[in-house]
Amino acid sequence: MDKLFGPSKRLSESEEVGLATIIANNVKGFYCTFVGRVIKVLNKNSPWYDKCTQCYAILHPEGNEKTASCTDCNNKHSSFTRHYLLRLVVTDGKEEVYATLFDAAESIVGCPVRVFAEKLLTDEDHNKNDYEFYRNLVCCVNKHYKFLVKMDDNDKRAKERAEKKLIIEEVFKVDTIESEQGTSSNKRKIGS
Numbered sequence: 001m002d003k004l005f006g007p008s009k010r011l012s013e014s015e016e017v018g019l020a021t022i023i024a025n026n027v028k029g030f031y032c033t034f035v036g037r038v039i040k041v042l043n044k045n046s047p048w049y050d051k052c053t054q055c056y057a058i059l060h061p062e063g064n065e066k067t068a069s070c071t072d073c074n075n076k077h078s079s080f081t082r083h084y085l086l087r088l089v090v091t092d093g094k095e096e097v098y099a100t101l102f103d104a105a106e107s108i109v110g111c112p113v114r115v116f117a118e119k120l121l122t123d124e125d126h127n128k129n130d131y132e133f134y135r136n137l138v139c140c141v142n143k144h145y146k147f148l149v150k151m152d153d154n155d156k157r158a159k160e161r162a163e164k165k166l167i168i169e170e171v172f173k174v175d176t177i178e179s180e181q182g183t184s185s186n187k188r189k190i191g192s
Contacts, residue, residue: 007172011148019095022166025158027151034092034147035174038140042087042098045120045128047105047137048113050080084113088140090147097164099147104171108145110136144174 006012014031021027022034041047050059052070059080061068070078084105090097101108109116111133120128128134148170150157157167 007146008148008170011146011170011172014148016146019092019097022149022151023095023097023161023164025151025161030151031169032149032151034149035144036090036092036097036099036147037142037144038088039091039096039142040089041137041141042089043085044134044137046117047084047086047109048082048117049085050082052078052080054078082113082117084109086137090145095164097166099166099168101168101171104148104168107171107173108136108140109133146172146174 010031011033014033015027015029016033016035017027019034019036022032050061050068051057052059052068052073052075054075055070055073057070057072059068059070059078061080067077067079069076084102086101086105086108088099088101090099106112116133119126119131120134129138147166147168149166150169160166
């Protein structure tokens with residue numbers, strides 16, 4: 001999805017439903033969307049994780065180190081890649097869910113995870129609120145977005161949906177909205 005051109009074809013053409021339908025696993029297609037309002041950002045100070053490039057285990061490097069010790073592959077100087085892992089609480093006006101965004105988080109934050117983490121971990125002279133990308137993250141609360149959810153047949157994913165935990169594939173900001181249910185798409189103006 002590219003902010004300059006609007007939502008992706010998949011996001012635009014997938015069936016829009018309410019969260020209750022997603023939680024109950026009653027969606028006909030492989031993908032669906034819902035319109036929701038962000039209630040809370042659960043990990044605004046570190047919305048990323050680091051993954052070992054050899055065994056893909058999650059690592060915990062100190063500060064802005066370029067390597068870390070990986071206990072899974074016994075490499076004391078393992079290189080890693082950084083990925084978004086943004087956790088939100090979202091409502092459609094009737095149901096609340098925990099939403100996890102990986103690459104889709106960049107649409108909300110407005111910059112690559114490398115830039116986000118690097119600035120927050122290394123620039124001690126600035127307050128994090130000085131950075132537009134951090135403000136984007138904090139200010140997403142109480143804003144409406146259209147979220148794309150993959151409805152695969154994976155038993156683990158179905159169980160997570162029943163527990164009100166969703167993995168969001170794509171997200172696009174909704175500028176104005178008349179109802180939180182998002183049932184009438186002609187009442188909304190979609191924007192950046």
